[in-house]
Amino acid sequence: MSSSKSLLVGGYEVVIGFETHTQLATQSKIFSRAPTAFGAEPNTQASAVDLALPGTLPVMNKAAVELAIRLGLALGSHIAEQSVFARKNYFYPDLPKGYQISQFEIPVVQGGEVSFFLGDEKKTVRLVRAHLEEDAGKSLHEDSALGGGGQSGIDLNRAGTPLLEIVTEPDMRSSAEAVAYAKELHKIVTWIGICDGNMQEGSFRCDANVSVRKPGAPLGTRREIKNLNSFKFMQQAIDYEVRWQIEQIEDGHAIQQATVLFDPDTGETRAMRTKEDAADYRYFPDPDLPPLVIGRDWVEQVKAGMPELPRAMADRLVADYGLPEYDATTLTQSPAMAAYFETAAKASGQAKLISNWIMGEVSRRLNADEGDIASAPVNAAQLAALIGRIADGTVSNNAAKQVFDALWTGEGSDVDAIIEAKGLKQMNDSGALEKIIDEVMAANADNVAQFRAGKEKAFNALVGQVMKASKGKANPQQVNDLLRQKLG
Numbered sequence: 001m002s003s004s005k006s007l008l009v010g011g012y013e014v015v016i017g018f019e020t021h022t023q024l025a026t027q028s029k030i031f032s033r034a035p036t037a038f039g040a041e042p043n044t045q046a047s048a049v050d051l052a053l054p055g056t057l058p059v060m061n062k063a064a065v066e067l068a069i070r071l072g073l074a075l076g077s078h079i080a081e082q083s084v085f086a087r088k089n090y091f092y093p094d095l096p097k098g099y100q101i102s103q104f105e106i107p108v109v110q111g112g113e114v115s116f117f118l119g120d121e122k123k124t125v126r127l128v129r130a131h132l133e134e135d136a137g138k139s140l141h142e143d144s145a146l147g148g149g150g151q152s153g154i155d156l157n158r159a160g161t162p163l164l165e166i167v168t169e170p171d172m173r174s175s176a177e178a179v180a181y182a183k184e185l186h187k188i189v190t191w192i193g194i195c196d197g198n199m200q201e202g203s204f205r206c207d208a209n210v211s212v213r214k215p216g217a218p219l220g221t222r223r224e225i226k227n228l229n230s231f232k233f234m235q236q237a238i239d240y241e242v243r244w245q246i247e248q249i250e251d252g253h254a255i256q257q258a259t260v261l262f263d264p265d266t267g268e269t270r271a272m273r274t275k276e277d278a279a280d281y282r283y284f285p286d287p288d289l290p291p292l293v294i295g296r297d298w299v300e301q302v303k304a305g306m307p308e309l310p311r312a313m314a315d316r317l318v319a320d321y322g323l324p325e326y327d328a329t330t331l332t333q334s335p336a337m338a339a340y341f342e343t344a345a346k347a348s349g350q351a352k353l354i355s356n357w358i359m360g361e362v363s364r365r366l367n368a369d370e371g372d373i374a375s376a377p378v379n380a381a382q383l384a385a386l387i388g389r390i391a392d393g394t395v396s397n398n399a400a401k402q403v404f405d406a407l408w409t410g411e412g413s414d415v416d417a418i419i420e421a422k423g424l425k426q427m428n429d430s431g432a433l434e435k436i437i438d439e440v441m442a443a444n445a446d447n448v449a450q451f452r453a454g455k456e457k458a459f460n461a462l463v464g465q466v467m468k469a470s471k472g473k474a475n476p477q478q479v480n481d482l483l484r485q486k487l488g
Contacts, residue, residue: 013214015211015212016173023203030161032047050160074192075109088133102134111129131167170209175234178208182231337373340373399472426475
């Protein structure tokens with residue numbers, strides 16, 4: 001964990017740990033051949049194994065194990081050569097067997113860490129484990145006030161979907177840090193292709209264990225906020241829970257360990273049930289599944305097929321292109337964005353300018369259109385060509401934005417053709433520019449006198465008049481240089 005001083009809230013230290021259920025991107029379920037596609041009609045993707053019909057036996061999905069290995073490699077974890085599946089016993093209507101097949105004492109992925117930046121400060125969250133398990137089904141409740149009669153239905157399509165539950169140490173000390181961790185983990189699991197990361201569909205679900213304590217005191221009693229499926233709600237839920245716990249303690253009440261839900265409509269958490277501990281689940285090894293054995297040769301084979309990881313790529317962008325750490329971290333939000341940057345940077349030779357435009361104009365347009373970099377109307381080659389024309393003085397920054405707009409809206413596809421058609425070429429003829437400057441100086445004698453008397457603002461006024469007289473086509477740097485020469 002980062003050794004930086006913890007941020008106190010009302011004199012209390014906030015302590016947060018995370019459990020993240022990552023739905024693995026397999027074609028079939030973890031112990032059956034039933035498909036995992038989202039959005040099918042209820043109960044059309046539940047096999048006899050998922051329904052726990054008598055005589056059925058689970059069979060391990062090799063692809064799910066390989067995805068777990070990928071995560072372990074990405075996070076620097078130990079990948080157990082032998083791990084064990086257990087039965088986690090509890091009753092819930094959408095859990096047909098009456099128990100969940102999970103891992104308890106010996107998980108497949110052990111330890112590891114996730115590092116990220118919060119502002120300009122590097123943070124590291126330690127992981128306890130990541131274990132394989134099956135998902136439960138889904139209970140659907142009809143509201144009697146809406147004419148549904150208050151009935152509940154069970155959809156078992158999700159039952160048996162493979163999950164990797166990633167558990168952290170209680171290393172986070174603020175909601176901002178927790179959200180930054182969750183975003184980094186989300187980036188990693190999508191980057192290495194083990195999860196599609198769709199939070200609305202439940203592919204990436206976070207549970208936050210939140211407690212508060214006086215600095216130096218033992219850990220407080222935690223409450224677990226379940227199924228946080230957006231980063232915005234995550235921060236709101238943790239902030240509310242922290243305030244609520246502090247108020248309870250200040251009023252003399254003890255915090256009871258519980259599972260709570262966040263209601264985004266009210267902005268509040270509410271208790272769902274008292275929190276169980278491991279003993280309540282009566283874990284014991286599943287007799288139907290032998291130990292999971294992973295040979296070193298398999299791990300090495302998976303390692304050979306791993307992509308360059310985002311943190312390693314960010315370090316390389318700093319070293320190879322001279323980018324600031326912030327730029328490199330931003331540009332490695334997705335493999336597509338990183339590839340877009342590298343293609344444009346290599347083609348233009350202007351890495352910092354390319355970075356500025358991707359984080360500025362390109363991202364602004366994508367956000368407005370609710371699109372992603374892969375679908376950007378301006379491709380990397382076009383951006384490189386445009387940046388090249390800024391670098392060689394053909395167009396000013398303002399003119400470049402007009403060219404970019406034309407590219408984005410489909411008004412044109414060739415940078416030079418757009419510049420020519422719109423008459424955006426920057427004036428670089430020093431003779432013509434000197435004539436304009438002489439005319440501006442003659443017409444603005446007061447500003448000339450003020451500048452020579454030491455008033456720098458008068459110089460900016462003269463520059464503005466020159467740019468206006470040239471209809472914005474003069475090269476600003478050339479204007480500055482020539483004007484200063486003439487003013488002595």
